[in-house]
Amino acid sequence: MRVTVTVNGTTETHDVEARMLLVQYLREVRGLTGTNIGCDTTSCGACTVLLDGESVKSCTLLAAQADGEEITTIEGMAAPDGTLHPIQEAFHQHHGLQCGFCTPGMVMAVASLLKEHPDPSEAEVREGLEGNLCRCTGYHNIVQAVLSAAHSGELVP
Amino acid sequence: MSATVLEGHGTAGVVGTRMLRREDPALLSGEARFVHDLVVPGALHMAVVRSPYAHARITSVDVSVALGMPGVVAALTGADLAGEWASPMPCAWPVTADMQSPEHLPVALREACYVGDAVAVVLAGSQAEAQDAAAAVAVDYEELPAAVDLEDAARDGVLAHLDAPSNRAYTWELIPDPEAVRRAFDDAAVTVKERYVQQRLIPAAMEPRGVCVVPQPFGGEYVVYSSTQIPHILRTMLGMTAGVPEERIRVIAPSVGGGFGSKLDVYAEELLCLALARRLRRPVRWSEERSEAAQATIHGRGQVQDIELAADADGRVKAVRVHLLADMGAYLQLVTPGVPILGAFLYHGTYDVPAYSFTCTGVFTNKTPTDAYRGAGRPEATYAIERAMDALARKLGMDPAELRRRNFIGADKFPYSSVAGLVFDSGDYEAALDKALGLVGYEALRQEQAQRRSDGATKLLGVGLSSYVEMCGLAPSRVLASLHYVAGGWETATVRMLPTGKVQVVTGATPHGQGHVTSWSMIVADKLGVPPDDVEVLHSDTGLSPLGLDTYGSRSLSVGGTAIALAADRLVDKARLLAAYRLEAAPEDLELSDGQFAVRGTPSTGIGIGTLAFEAFTAHDLPEGMEPNLEASATYDPTNFTFPFGTHVAVVEVDTETGRVDLVRYVGVDDCGNQINPLIVDGQVHGGIAQGVAQALYEEASYDERGNLLTTTLADYLVPAASDLPSFTLGRTVTPSPSNPLGVKGVGEAGTIASTPAVVNAVVDALSHLGVEDLEMPVTPERVWRSIGAAAPVPGGAR
Numbered sequence: 001m002r003v004t005v006t007v008n009g010t011t012e013t014h015d016v017e018a019r020m021l022l023v024q025y026l027r028e029v030r031g032l033t034g035t036n037i038g039c040d041t042t043s044c045g046a047c048t049v050l051l052d053g054e055s056v057k058s059c060t061l062l063a064a065q066a067d068g069e070e071i072t073t074i075e076g077m078a079a080p081d082g083t084l085h086p087i088q089e090a091f092h093q094h095h096g097l098q099c100g101f102c103t104p105g106m107v108m109a110v111a112s113l114l115k116e117h118p119d120p121s122e123a124e125v126r127e128g129l130e131g132n133l134c135r136c137t138g139y140h141n142i143v144q145a146v147l148s149a150a151h152s153g154e155l156v157p
Numbered sequence: 158m159s160a161t162v163l164e165g166h167g168t169a170g171v172v173g174t175r176m177l178r179r180e181d182p183a184l185l186s187g188e189a190r191f192v193h194d195l196v197v198p199g200a201l202h203m204a205v206v207r208s209p210y211a212h213a214r215i216t217s218v219d220v221s222v223a224l225g226m227p228g229v230v231a232a233l234t235g236a237d238l239a240g241e242w243a244s245p246m247p248c249a250w251p252v253t254a255d256m257q258s259p260e261h262l263p264v265a266l267r268e269a270c271y272v273g274d275a276v277a278v279v280l281a282g283s284q285a286e287a288q289d290a291a292a293a294v295a296v297d298y299e300e301l302p303a304a305v306d307l308e309d310a311a312r313d314g315v316l317a318h319l320d321a322p323s324n325r326a327y328t329w330e331l332i333p334d335p336e337a338v339r340r341a342f343d344d345a346a347v348t349v350k351e352r353y354v355q356q357r358l359i360p361a362a363m364e365p366r367g368v369c370v371v372p373q374p375f376g377g378e379y380v381v382y383s384s385t386q387i388p389h390i391l392r393t394m395l396g397m398t399a400g401v402p403e404e405r406i407r408v409i410a411p412s413v414g415g416g417f418g419s420k421l422d423v424y425a426e427e428l429l430c431l432a433l434a435r436r437l438r439r440p441v442r443w444s445e446e447r448s449e450a451a452q453a454t455i456h457g458r459g460q461v462q463d464i465e466l467a468a469d470a471d472g473r474v475k476a477v478r479v480h481l482l483a484d485m486g487a488y489l490q491l492v493t494p495g496v497p498i499l500g501a502f503l504y505h506g507t508y509d510v511p512a513y514s515f516t517c518t519g520v521f522t523n524k525t526p527t528d529a530y531r532g533a534g535r536p537e538a539t540y541a542i543e544r545a546m547d548a549l550a551r552k553l554g555m556d557p558a559e560l561r562r563r564n565f566i567g568a569d570k571f572p573y574s575s576v577a578g579l580v581f582d583s584g585d586y587e588a589a590l591d592k593a594l595g596l597v598g599y600e601a602l603r604q605e606q607a608q609r610r611s612d613g614a615t616k617l618l619g620v621g622l623s624s625y626v627e628m629c630g631l632a633p634s635r636v637l638a639s640l641h642y643v644a645g646g647w648e649t650a651t652v653r654m655l656p657t658g659k660v661q662v663v664t665g666a667t668p669h670g671q672g673h674v675t676s677w678s679m680i681v682a683d684k685l686g687v688p689p690d691d692v693e694v695l696h697s698d699t700g701l702s703p704l705g706l707d708t709y710g711s712r713s714l715s716v717g718g719t720a721i722a723l724a725a726d727r728l729v730d731k732a733r734l735l736a737a738y739r740l741e742a743a744p745e746d747l748e749l750s751d752g753q754f755a756v757r758g759t760p761s762t763g764i765g766i767g768t769l770a771f772e773a774f775t776a777h778d779l780p781e782g783m784e785p786n787l788e789a790s791a792t793y794d795p796t797n798f799t800f801p802f803g804t805h806v807a808v809v810e811v812d813t814e815t816g817r818v819d820l821v822r823y824v825g826v827d828d829c830g831n832q833i834n835p836l837i838v839d840g841q842v843h844g845g846i847a848q849g850v851a852q853a854l855y856e857e858a859s860y861d862e863r864g865n866l867l868t869t870t871l872a873d874y875l876v877p878a879a880s881d882l883p884s885f886t887l888g889r890t891v892t893p894s895p896s897n898p899l900g901v902k903g904v905g906e907a908g909t910i911a912s913t914p915a916v917v918n919a920v921v922d923a924l925s926h927l928g929v930e931d932l933e934m935p936v937t938p939e940r941v942w943r944s945i946g947a948a949a950p951v952p953g954g955a956r
């Protein structure tokens with residue numbers, strides 16, 4: 001079937017199999033491999049992207065369900081000149097990543113979290129990221145990064 | 158502290174600072190490439206048909222239907238592939254001369270020995286086609302009784318392998334003086350006898366494994382991309398097992414999404430992709446699915462521990478006696494049998510104990526093989542001694558901190574020759590304990606605990622201590638020889654300056670999240686007096702770094718980092734000779750400061766190391782006999798292990814009505830010697846604590862009685878989320894290691910080693926006045942709740 005999806009501001013139309021997942025579409029059709037796959041039960045959040053600004057696990061949606069929608073992936077977060085998005089920068093400043101496998105999904109989940117809660121408490125950050133697993137950091141520095149990104153005042157709406 | 162390490166060289170002084178990681182931008186922007194991200198035209202996708210039975214005779218495998226399915230290129234049984242193997246899958250650690258090791262082939266021939274054991278493979282044009290066809294492979298099994306429970310298996314009730322004489326893999330002993338142990342127990346005023354179960358854990362690195370083997374044209378080499386911690390060891394083992402000349406295998410580990418020991422192995426899928434790429438002369442790739450990972454990637458822990466302490470009336474521990482049963486799983490993977498042995502020397506923990514007895518029996522079961530998982534043997538040892546010390550404290554009615562203090566190896570005793578035969582390099586255990594107790598506010602917590610108890614509160618407070626010492630920096634090669642490990646423990650490094658003054662560091666260590674690029678560039682930057690950004694680190698590719706022993710056992714900094722420092726020193730030595738020639742001075746009169754060589758006291762007339770690199774490159778005018786270029790290599794074989802230590806304190810609230818445990822505070826004070834980058838040290842400790850807490854409270858690879866793994870997904874296997882953990886308070890003491898010139902010890906496993914007993918001790922501490930003495934891990938609300946019901950309150954509410 002034919003789907004037209006805007007990803008990181010670029011709109012393309014492709015024929016895809018009906019059973020193709022959004023995450024496969026992003027990785028295989030659009031060549032955007034920053035979005036990772038960490039599980040097969042929608043448990044890990046490594047595949048998190050923004051669909052019209054809201055975080056979704058791209059392994060839970062079919063590519064067809066994104067037809068006509070706007071998707072933002074990790075590749076769409078930094079400025080065109082490579083300047084990191086404030087959330088990415090906060091992860092860097094606070095050592096919020098180690099192996100980096102969970103990181104793209106985590107950053108997208110944070111973008112959505114901060115949109116909903118621009119000034120979250122630590123508990124809200126921890127609850128808000130419940131769907132994104134990280135095996136390396138123990139979350140401590142991720143939480144610090146989110147709190148500091150929230151307070152940096154640089155977040156684009 | 159750390160600055161002294163680099164005295165006499167550059168003064169850029171980045172070592173010891175919280176320099177931000179150079180690895181981050183590629184990972185943060187999604188540009189980093191993991192194996193699964195590689196685009197390889199024409200690659201065939203492999204799917205593995207796996208046994209659904211824990212133990213079964215394979216009576217027939219029929220691939221004919223699968224072969225006819227769309228996209229399928231090959232479907233092969235164990236028999237079809239038997240000719241591909243020059244030898245069975247490797248185990249590099251035959252811990253005893255009589256160790257039993259059942260033959261382990263990448264695809265089983267007659268007998269499947271755990272759920273997940275490979276019985277056939279399918280290759281197709283896409284992963285979906287390969288998986289569909291794999292489901293169509295018809296295998297006839299005759300189900301056999303399975304050895305599931307570890308203690309039953311140890312009694313040989315059911316044999317895990319049909320042809321094996323018993324389930325015993327080996328028995329390993331360390332009993333330096335049996336008579337002394339007997340006497341200590343005979344004379345003891347107090348003894349404790351405890352049994353602890355180390356449940357099996359699933360390492361669950363967030364990146365599942367992946368392999369892609371690309372044959373090069375014209376009978377050239379095979380490039381093996383693998384999500385591995387050990388490209389060098391893997392290359393050698395692949396060559397030996399698949400019968401490919403080693404020099405024709407190039408292993409590359411691209412970005413690797415965590416390992417924790419689970420990628421410290423040689424796996425069937427790596428061998429299969431290589432053998433199939435050779436057979437079909439096409440690239441072959443495999444991407445592990447999470448539920449597959451739960452079964453086909455090694456598990457950790459899996460021990461039953463019997464520990465006894467003999468103490469005098471003052472609580473001084475006079476002897477430790479330990480017997481372990483260690484679950485090998487179905488086969489011996491790369492270092493399976495050695496994992497308990499890595500803990501064998503540490504069951505007296507941080508305490509000055511004169512008599513020691515350790516035995517371990519490795520036992521086969523029909524379950525996923527176990528192998529090294531973060532800490533490998535040392536978390537188990539620390540858990541046993543730290544839980545037993547709390548049991549002893551309860552028996553003596555003594556504060557657990559005081560009991561530890563009484564028994565610590567004194568700071569004046571280092572280097573300390575342990576009863577188990579190690580020489581502990583340096584330490585001040587009491588300083589770390591004091592710092593941790595101060596940070597957590599120990600006395601106030603004890604008061605609050607007493608208050609809540611006397612108020613009859615339903616949310617009780619528990620405080621748990623864990624003082625640990627680990628042996629890191631694996632390892633002196635001679636020691637490994639004495640333990641029958643088949644390889645050495647050295648590491649290599651090359652440091653070279655390019656014509657423009659930029660620097661390349663080649664290391665045999667293999668990062669998968671640890672930030673090596675940042676740390677290695679900091680060490681070299683300070684040595685040479687160049688900015689860290691000018692130092693490129695080449696790693697994880699046997700084509701770039703042909704010799705190395707990779708990353709595990711908290712060895713990368715203390716062994717690999719030392720090799721780098723030594724190579725940099727050699728490069729500086731050569732540059733110094735060239736500078737002396739240029740400046741017409743004696744080499745010993747020159748000092749290197751901020752990248753400039755100058756005669757001591759006249760810094761204005763110096764020559765930059767970058768200029769020297771260019772001159773060494775042009776080689777137009779070098780001193781007689783000097784070879785062109787500034788490049789130096791070093792291979793460092795450590796003379797001893799390093800012994801990081803510390804004390805962690807967990808504070809829990811236990812709800813007596815629901816059994817719920819909340820970890821409300823956590824303090825970790827660690828001493829890893831000198832720190833190259835405290836930011837990275839913090840991160841390693843945070844992640845380690847989380848994994849140790851996970852063992853204490855959440856995770857277990859559970860099996861039913863037929864040997865089916867029940868926790869195959871991340872929905873069933875409870876890797877903690879951010880909401881399951883608190884923030885951590887970290888502190889540090891710094892006791893440099895005398896074992897290596899950097900004075901470093903290693904920190905990758907410390908948090909995991911320390912935290913599990915701290916948390917369980919805290920929960921038991923919360924409930925001890927009710928008579929609760931032990932809780933099995935993971936300490937679930939149900940277990941807590943039941944234990945409260947079953948316990949008999951302690952008269953007088955003693956601790």
Ligand code: FES
Binds near residue numbers: 036040043045048059
């Ligand atoms: S891949 Fe794990 S939630 Fe989508």
Ligand code: FES
Binds near residue numbers: 103
């Ligand atoms: S940084 Fe490795 S899983 Fe999060």
